[in-house]
Amino acid sequence: MRRAPRAYVSGMSAPFVARPSWLPPEVPTPSGPVPHVVTLAGVQPEASGGADDALAVLGPLAPYAARGAVTDLFVNGSRGLWIDRGAGAERVVDWAADEPEVRALATRLVAAGGRHLDEAAPAVDVRLGRGIRVHAVLPPIATGGTTISVRVPRAAGRTLADLVPSPGHLARLRAAVARRENVLMTGAAGSGKTTLLAALLAEVPATERIVVVEDVAELSIDHPHVVGLEARQPNLEGRGHVGLDALVREALRMRPDRIVVGECRGPELRELLGALNTGHDGGAGTLHANSLDDVPARLEALGAGIGLSAEAVARLAASALDLVVHLERRDDERVIAGIGALRLDGGRLVVETVS
Structure with a gap:
């Protein structure tokens, strides 16, 4: 089983436990309950500085952000995940998460950026490592469930x-x-x-x-x-x-x-x-x-x-x-x-x- 990147699980408190539906897509879900721990609050990329480590702060979204030239990811509540590789949004068929899971993920991503997401602040924009930008909106402001929009910079080093x-x-x-x-x-x-x-x-x-x-x-x-x-x-x-x-x-x-x-x-x-x-x-x-x-x-x-x-x-x-x-x-x-x-x-x- 492929587990979450070490940046999430080493020395972190208050883990965010997601169901096996959030396992990386290339690994089939094993039979029986398997805990998949993703800790987001306060995460920093590991010292190796590789692409996977830089994206690790995105937790269960990281494998999808690493797919080629993905520049944007959109989670629309429990309705699914879309990614954009430059030619428009395309739905990801191997993603599944219910509303509580999406809300928990949004809360953790915002916390990783040093801000809070709750009823008092239901729409928040944050910056994570390597210029990754996350915008999250909670219901009822987001009428279809918690929404997460992620922008991943891909043109670093281009003149x-x-x-x-x-x-x-x-x-x-x-x-x-x-x-x-x-x-x-x-x-x-x-x-x-x-x-x-x-x-x-x-x-x-x-x-x-x-x-x-x-x-x-x-x-x-x-x-x-x-x-x-x-x-x-x-x-x-x-x-x-x-x-x-x-x-x-x-x-x-x-x-x-x-x-x-x-x-x-x-x-x-x-x-x-x-x-x-x-x-x-x-x-x-x-x-x-x-x-x-x-x-x-x-x-x-x-x-x-x-x-x-x-x-x-x-x-x-x-x-x-x-x-x-x-x-x-x-x-x-x-x-x-x-x-x-x-x-x-x-x-x-x-x-x-x-x-």
Whole structure:
């Protein structure tokens, strides 16, 4: 019988006991009850640093995360497990878990990331080892049972040239770094914004200091001088919350040569645009948007949520952002769909395609 990785069972307390339905798929379930112990809370990968050890924190999901080029895993309560290898979600037929098991797994994964998942905090996002990101939602918020969404980074070590096959796009992005232009990466979830941004920032000269602000740390940048700041949820008493907007202000006090916000979606937009308008060139951020043409409307909507008029957002964004790079997912590839520049047209923000 193949047992759980040693990272789960050595020296860990309060084990999470799952039924034999969670045995790795390549091993048939033996007859009779066989305990399969998976301990998640506080787990760190073993010192060997192999791929299996890095994924071990995912417990019973680890064998499925290790299947080839899997980038995402989705557990939808007791209804099953889906994985995405780049061509869309596909159901895993050899996975079985009931709602209590899925809820217990979600709780342990969140605890492994240093946060709590319960009725008071029914939706939580955490980062585990090697940039693995886990999002979990409990019922009744999740109407079909506890849901777990896992993002597994797969592009570690890939350079900008590896990710951008178009010579024209590659030259334009490298020029943006050299000219210290402020860049906004846009696209839908899973389009590759974070991956491309990390590769772009790896092109920054080694003499520069990059300060990265993220809600959940995902950016893995191959650069010698990167400082990361991660937002913090409130504790069980509702205290200790540290938001992205506060972290952007702190980052400005750290003498960054370049400031990066992992995802703009709230008050941090005002702080970032303000910073990029006051001499902090070479910055970057990401934004969810459906197309290049939708970027102005998305920025205006975020601005409205924090009390900024459309005109104010337009002036700030047109002045602060030099380049917008939009990514799309087409079939099994993530591609640059277009590169644009923001400008004012009659007081309104518009995007003009440049590549």
